[in-house]
Amino acid sequence: MSSLFRSEEMCLVQLFFQTESAHNCISELGHLGLVQFKDLNPGVAAFQRRFVKEVKKCEEMERILRYLEKEMVKSNTVIAATKEKEMVPCARDVLELESTFEKLEQELREINRNHAALRQNLIELMDIDSLLRMTEDFFEEAESLLTYSEPPSEDSVSMTVSSHITSRRNSNSSTSGALHLSFIAGVIKQERFPAFEKVLWRLFHGNFVLRHAEMQATEELQAVRGAVKKDVFIIFVQGDHVREKIRKVCEGFRASLYSCPKTLYEPKQMSTSVMTQMEDLRMILRRTEEYRAGVLTRAAEHVQEWGSKVKKMKAIYYTLNLCNIDITQKLIVAEIWCPVSDLTLVQSALIKGSEQSGSSVTPVLNRIQTQQTPPTFNRTNTFTEGFQAIIDAYGVGTYQEINPASYTIVTFPFLFAVMFGDCGHGLVMTLFAVWVTSQAESLRKWKNELTDVVIGGRYIILLMGMFSIYTGLIYNDCFSKSFNIFGSSWCVLSMFHPHGPWQNETLHEYHHLQLNPFVPGVYSGDPYVFGIDPVWNIASNKLSFLNSFKMKMSVILGVSHMLFGVALSLVNFVHFRKFQDIFLQFVPQLIFMLSLFGYLIFLILYKWCITLRSETAPSILLLFINMMLFDYQSEHVLLYRGQVFGNNLNDQHGTDTRSSFSQHQKDEMVSMGDIFVYQAIHTIEFCLGCISNTASYLRLWALSLAHAELSEVLWRMVLQVGLKISSGMGSLMLVVLFAAFAVLTVTVLLIMEGLSAFLHALRLHWVEFQNKFYEGSGYKFTPLSFDSLLKTQQ
Amino acid sequence: MASLLFCGPKLAACGLVLSIWGVIMLAMLGIFFTTHSAVLREDVPFTAEDFKGEALQNIYKLYNQVGYNCFIAAVLYVGIGFLSFCQVRLNKRKEYLVH
Numbered sequence: 055m056s057s058l059f060r061s062e063e064m065c066l067v068q069l070f071f072q073t074e075s076a077h078n079c080i081s082e083l084g085h086l087g088l089v090q091f092k093d094l095n096p097g098v099a100a101f102q103r104r105f106v107k108e109v110k111k112c113e114e115m116e117r118i119l120r121y122l123e124k125e126m127v128k129s130n131t132v133i134a135a136t137k138e139k140e141m142v143p144c145a146r147d148v149l150e151l152e153s154t155f156e157k158l159e160q161e162l163r164e165i166n167r168n169h170a171a172l173r174q175n176l177i178e179l180m181d182i183d184s185l186l187r188m189t190e191d192f193f194e195e196a197e198s199l200l201t202y203s204e205p206p207s208e209d210s211v212s213m214t215v216s217s218h219i220t221s222r223r224n225s226n227s228s229t230s231g232a233l234h235l236s237f238i239a240g241v242i243k244q245e246r247f248p249a250f251e252k253v254l255w256r257l258f259h260g261n262f263v264l265r266h267a268e269m270q271a272t273e274e275l276q277a278v279r280g281a282v283k284k285d286v287f288i289i290f291v292q293g294d295h296v297r298e299k300i301r302k303v304c305e306g307f308r309a310s311l312y313s314c315p316k317t318l319y320e321p322k323q324m325s326t327s328v329m330t331q332m333e334d335l336r337m338i339l340r341r342t343e344e345y346r347a348g349v350l351t352r353a354a355e356h357v358q359e360w361g362s363k364v365k366k367m368k369a370i371y372y373t374l375n376l377c378n379i380d381i382t383q384k385l386i387v388a389e390i391w392c393p394v395s396d397l398t399l400v401q402s403a404l405i406k407g408s409e410q411s412g413s414s415v416t417p418v419l420n421r422i423q424t425q426q427t428p429p430t431f432n433r434t435n436t437f438t439e440g441f442q443a444i445i446d447a448y449g450v451g452t453y454q455e456i457n458p459a460s461y462t463i464v465t466f467p468f469l470f471a472v473m474f475g476d477c478g479h480g481l482v483m484t485l486f487a488v489w490v491t492s493q494a495e496s497l498r499k500w501k502n503e504l505t506d507v508v509i510g511g512r513y514i515i516l517l518m519g520m521f522s523i524y525t526g527l528i529y530n531d532c533f534s535k536s537f538n539i540f541g542s543s544w545c546v547l548s549m550f551h552p553h554g555p556w557q558n559e560t561l562h563e564y565h566h567l568q569l570n571p572f573v574p575g576v577y578s579g580d581p582y583v584f585g586i587d588p589v590w591n592i593a594s595n596k597l598s599f600l601n602s603f604k605m606k607m608s609v610i611l612g613v614s615h616m617l618f619g620v621a622l623s624l625v626n627f628v629h630f631r632k633f634q635d636i637f638l639q640f641v642p643q644l645i646f647m648l649s650l651f652g653y654l655i656f657l658i659l660y661k662w663c664i665t666l667r668s669e670t671a672p673s674i675l676l677l678f679i680n681m682m683l684f685d686y687q688s689e690h691v692l693l694y695r696g697q698v699f700g701n702n703l704n705d706q707h708g709t710d711t712r713s714s715f716s717q718h719q720k721d722e723m724v725s726m727g728d729i730f731v732y733q734a735i736h737t738i739e740f741c742l743g744c745i746s747n748t749a750s751y752l753r754l755w756a757l758s759l760a761h762a763e764l765s766e767v768l769w770r771m772v773l774q775v776g777l778k779i780s781s782g783m784g785s786l787m788l789v790v791l792f793a794a795f796a797v798l799t800v801t802v803l804l805i806m807e808g809l810s811a812f813l814h815a816l817r818l819h820w821v822e823f824q825n826k827f828y829e830g831s832g833y834k835f836t837p838l839s840f841d842s843l844l845k846t847q848q
Numbered sequence: 849m850a851s852l853l854f855c856g857p858k859l860a861a862c863g864l865v866l867s868i869w870g871v872i873m874l875a876m877l878g879i880f881f882t883t884h885s886a887v888l889r890e891d892v893p894f895t896a897e898d899f900k901g902e903a904l905q906n907i908y909k910l911y912n913q914v915g916y917n918c919f920i921a922a923v924l925y926v927g928i929g930f931l932s933f934c935q936v937r938l939n940k941r942k943e944y945l946v947h
Contacts, residue, residue, distance in 0.1 A: 482869075533873075535887050536887050538885070538887065588887060591887050592887060592890075770890075773891075774891050777914055779917075780910065785918075785920035788921040789924050789925065792870050792925075793870070796869055
């Protein structure tokens with residue numbers, strides 16, 4: 055019987071199957087996802103296992119696949135998603151896939167290398183091209199300078215030469231006759247140019263002419279080279295010795311030098327040859343890119359399929375490593391844990407697997423008895439797996455003990471809602487959860503860790519929101535305002551004459567007035583139909599009332615929750631046949647809790663039901679303290695007659711139960727001294743723990759108070775400012791302030807308070823509820839399942 | 849036509865959600881103000897003079913004023929919501945064009 059009440063009954067089964075059919079059988083079991091393979095070679099290190107080579111091969115293939123996928127993403131190829139269930143890959147497929155992958159990888163790497171080299175060539179040619187174009191005018195000026203016979207005057211120099219030229223010229227060079235200028239031309243990054251110029255000045259003291267111009271950044275240039283700005287420069291110098299120095303300087307600044315023709319006609323020829331070369335290169339580059347795109351597209355059709363195949367292969371080899379291969383190399387022995395109710399499914403899967411592989415011998419299933427603890431398996435569906443996950447986060451249940459997840463489905467959202475209690479916020483949360491649930495598949499594609507958490511917990515959030523609407527209606531709180539649906543039970547008008555004591559002058563004298571429920575007509579006698587009366591929202595002593603109410607409610611809820619936990623421990627004891635524990639642990643615990651905290655709850659409920667005058671009502675807290683101190687003085691007001699007798703009874707019970715803890719027997723021989731000490735500690739721990747756990751439930755009050763106050767402050771300081779402006783500008787301010795109100799509500803009140811209430815409700819479950827009955831020392835059932843393997847891949 | 853798109857897809861979606869919430873909540877607030885609900889009495893800007901003379905009618909008038917403000921704000925949010933909706937549609941169209 056599979057249910058969420060208790061973890062499934064598991065059995066240990068031995069499997070025998072032939073080596074040829076191993077792959078098919080294991081892959082069928084993997085598709086089924088219901089068996090966990092036990093490690094039969096625990097002492098063997100990872101690199102000593104039998105199939106370690108194959109596992110390494112699979113990992114290598116995965117690496118190649120990752121490289122391919124990266125390349126595809128870079129070139130924006132669309133990866134087709136395959137949906138069909140692929141056939142199980144056998145050992146032959148592995149070799150085939152391996153060779154395909156290696157070929158693909160080599161091809162791709164070669165293409166990339168060629169592409170990079172071609173691109174470099176193209177860049178150089180482009181540099182030369184722009185260099186040629188820029189230096190045409192330089193040369194024209196140089197020619198004109200050379201033809202001048204007389205030394206050029208300062209004016210003509212400045213006229214013929216553009217402003218880029220270095221203005222100072224050595225007078226020596228201008229007076230000499232025919233100038234024999236040699237030059238060096240190149241390209242340098244624009245940001246390095248000023249430093250370059252300075253260094254040249256320092257070296258040559260102006261014995262050179264330097265011209266530079268910025269290279270026009272055409273679009274093509276930018277696409278090929280990137281956004282780096284480069285300058286073309288040309289240096290005219292005298293003498294070859296200087297050339298070497300300049301060459302070294304250029305190397306230091308990483309400027310690329312190109313040889314340029316000396317006369318005016320050669321540049322044209324060179325320019326055309328460079329143009330044709332560039333055209334050729336561009337065409338080759340385009341072809342290369344097309345080819346690369348073709349290779350990638352062809353691979354993209356299969357890459358998902360290959361990926362899942364490789365993952366499955368790796369899983370199968372890993373599983374084979376866990377099994378025993380017997381001496382004849384023909385038989386594989388495996389031990390698996392599987393749920394008892396699924397044995398027939400496992401058997402049919404194995405038969406199918408062996409038929410597929412064509413072997414004649416059917417695999418043998420042999421169920422064996424064992425003393426080892428089986429893993430804990432809780433069958434969950436999409437709705438319950440969220441709740442099971444938050445229980446398992448604290449500790450996976452011991453085999454076959456009560457699973458608290460089934461109760462957590464209701465109690466967790468309820469305790470959250472007690473702390474969150476606002477129907478407006480609850481409505482927003484519910485709508486958000488509905489949206490996430492409906493869009494769950496498309497939101498999974500975002501692959502963000504945060505969205506994964508939200509998607510995993512969407513049903514939890516949905517329930518939390520729905521329960522919050524309910525508690526919001528009970529607290530009568532919607533964005534900190536109350537609804538008056540059924541008509542308030544309090545009436546202010548009756549406090550005035552002739553019914554009550556107030557006059558017109560009373561209103562002018564006093565700032566605070568108190569409604570007296572004993573004046574006829576003020577309090578109608580029937581409480582508000584559902585929830586807290588809306589009059590409290592506008593009362594100034596609202597908190598005194600609500601605090602008392604919420605604290606008592608928290609104690610009632612806490613004690614009920616803990617009593618429920620103790621009752622669950624009874625079910626555990628019955629299942630595990632520990633009958634002595636029922637008498638020695640469960641009964642004393644129950645009596646202790648009921649006599650102390652049950653009595654407290656009785657007092658609370660009794661005080662709520664009777665009519666008291668608030669000035670003279672006895673405080674339950676003082677009553678309780680006096681009971682513990684055995685302090686009864688006649689002038690204290692008693693809550694009910696016979697209270698003294700009731701209190702005495704409780705004290706008797708309390709002392710009796712504590713002593714019976716020490717009578718606990720065990721099966722094996724242990725020293726009685728140890729047992730006594732252990733039980734004494736346990737007793738004290740339980741008693742103190744009860745008190746501290748009950749007090750811990752007061753956080754239900756504390757958080758709901760914080761939430762209510764935060765929401766009221768937000769309304770008062772943000773939205774009310776806009777509402778109080780009565781002029782026409784009020785609506786514009788209201789638009790802006792409402793947007794701020796909405797943003798702050800979502801971030802502070804929903805997300806922050808929501809997380810806080812979630813955490814505290816979870817803590818209450820994990821610690822205060824579960825330490826009454828839950829052991830949580832099991833290990834989780836992790837079956838070999840291809841579905842979950844492939845889901846983690848995506 | 850010049851690009852009318854001035855916000856990305858996420859901002860437009862947020863604007864749409866905010867506008868829907870604003871319209872519903874401000875419309876309801878307006879209704880509660882015009883029906884003179886006592887729970888909202890702290891949000892109405894009373895002054896000491898309002899209590900002299902025709903006290904009740906003054907108070908009701910103030911309530912109605914705030915209520916009308918809320919309604920106008922709700923209408924403005926309808927406009928903002930329409931704008932956000934257009935942005936969402938333009939963003940979707942741009943997404944389809946690129947591919």
